Amino acid sequence: RTMAASAAAQMSAAIGWQLLPQVQAYRLKQAQVNSCIDQLLQMDTAASMAPLMVAKVSRQFAAVSDLLAELAETINSTIALTRHRRTQARRLHLTDIPANPMSVILSLSALTTIAHLKSTARPIRNALRPIVRNIRLPKAIEVAGVGGVVQFDDQLSHGDVMKAMWVVEEGGEGGWGEVGDTLRVAKHCGNCQLPVTVGAGD
Structure with missing residues (x-):
């Protein structure tokens, strides 16, 4: 530069x-x-x-x-x-900001804050998409206690990724803990394979 x-x-x-x-x-x-x-x-x-x-x-x-x-x-x-x-x-290009500091900010932000950030400008929206998909959502799955049990389809649109993140985070550890236990038992009985992939239709 x-x-x-x-x-x-x-x-x-x-x-x-x-x-x-x-x-x-x-x-x-x-x-x-x-x-x-x-x-x-x-x-x-x-x-x-x-x-x-x-x-x-x-x-x-x-x-x-x-x-x-x-x-x-x-x-x-x-x-x-x-x-x-x-x-x-x-003007500062958000693509020049390392992903790690932005991911820290997103990890500490409420879902409504992320939604507001997304709606501000296209460069911000484009910068947030990979971080939400690759960092925030997987972390939410781990926190909910269903890591390795539930995953979301890689082909989800960004809007669906935001919905998935909301469902996982708002469900909380208790709600998803029961789902995780049920799926683990189902796998043990040979009724399903883990992780279960959740698509847009689900």
């Missing part, structure tokens, strides 16, 4: 040096034109100026006015785009 920032700064400086002579030449010509306009307005030229010259000056004023308007629009667009890119570059 440091190298990228340094390269961007060098490019910005190069562009600035490229534009500087043009800006200085423009300001010099602008000062000359303003001086000529002042002289023109101070003269009593209504009778002495030929109609053709008046028409020519008028056309050139109109043409230059259009060019200046176009130049102003281009400069404003360039400024706006540059500011937008700088703002984007300064």
Whole structure:
């Protein structure tokens, strides 16, 4: 990132040096034109100026006015785009945050808090999905006492994963403990294989 920032700064400086002579030449010509306009307005030229010259000056004023308007629009667009890119570059990308600190935060957060985080912005939602699926839900299964007994289908949508996490955590150790004991007895009797996979339909 440091190298990228340094390269961007060098490019910005190069562009600035490229534009500087043009800006200085423009300001010099602008000062000359303003001086000529002042002289023109101070003269009593209504009778002495030929109609053709008046028409020519008028056309050139109109043409230059259009060019200046176009130049102003281009400069404003360039400024706006540059500011937008700088703002984007300064924003912290959640994909750059290590998963471990985020998983710690999620492990200590209530389900409603996670749901609120999910709804804030797409980058946050995308960052939370793998952590909820791969860390929070398996941990909830272990805490409920059904590790190795119950698992959830890997093909569950993220919405279904959130529902599964809610069911496991809200069920608590007591509720799932009875389920786990029942399934272990069923396996011992040869009635099922463990772990039992719970799908979206379940």
